Amino acid sequence: MENFAAPARPIVARMIEQAAAHPDRAVAFQGAPGANSHIAALQAFPDGLPLPCFDFADAIDAVRDGRADCAIIPIENSLHGRVADMHFLLPESGLAITGEHFLPIHYALMGTGPIEGVREAMSHPQALGQCRLWLRERGIRPVNYPDTAGAAAMVAELGDPAIAALAPPGAAAIYGLDLLGKGIADADHNTTRFLVLARAGHAPIGDGAFMTTLIFEVKNVPAALYKAMGGFATNGVNMTKLESYQRGGSFAATEFYADVEGKPGDPGLDRALEELGFHSKWVRVLGTYRQARARG
Secondary structure (H helix, E strand, C coil), X not given: CCCCCHHHHHHHHXXXXXXXXXXXXXXXXXXXXXXXXXXXXXXXXXXXXXXXXXXXXXXXXXXHXXXXXXXXEEEEECCCEECCCHHHHHHHHCCEEEEEEEEECCCEEEECCCHHHCCEEEECHHHHHHCHHHHHHCCCXXXXXXXXXXXXXXXXXXXXXXXXXXXXXXXXXXHCCEEEEECCCCCCCCEEEEEEEECCCCCCCCCCCEEEEEEEEECCCCCHHHHHHHHHHHCCCCEEEXXXXXXXXXXCCEXXXXXEECCCCCHHHHHHHHXXXXXXXXXXXXXXXXXXXXCC
């Protein structure tokens, strides 16, 4: 808790105490109170007890250690792409993806003095990237901070009118800051997709559209990826996301992260996964869950 700025610590302490009393209702999130992940936790779990964690690894550890029932973690943003580190943390977490949540993102500039005197804006790199044009037009220099609401708490602690924070509007009231600008993202469609992680997955329940997330590494032979993907096309399985990433400092062994529509047990998806396995060194399903938003 000492990693949080001083104005956030009493709030964080109360939330930790409440979550500790009912860990079965606790929802871990990364960031200080008022962050977008906090908002997502409240929306996705109205009866839950949000548990603030300083970074993504802390949020995952809270679930693994039994201090939280689940965690809600941002995976990608419509403006700024994937969230750094999550492609590495997810497979290593030992947790299963059990749900998703889409959150429209709204940012405000907040500080202790007039906007004319602001020279720097502190925030999470994702937030700074989503508002980079707005900041550039006003000559405000972006400064990276581990999370958005945490930056607001730090600005309140510093009390320097030249340093503002870029955070969800509600963070201003939490930390006693003035709103200097609202609705400042570079596009109106700014939305972040969150994943819900739990210690154990569960079989999809009921009817409706489902999503399955998996990772794999194709064999190092010509056209391996093309052949591996062919099974999804020929079996009518819609792949909504495919991203490559590398681990261990290697520029040769590329792994892939994919979202596909459907669930294991669906004949088409089962055949596609079988063909994928034939052309891959390994395949691992990270979770199957109900779609929060229809694709296409």
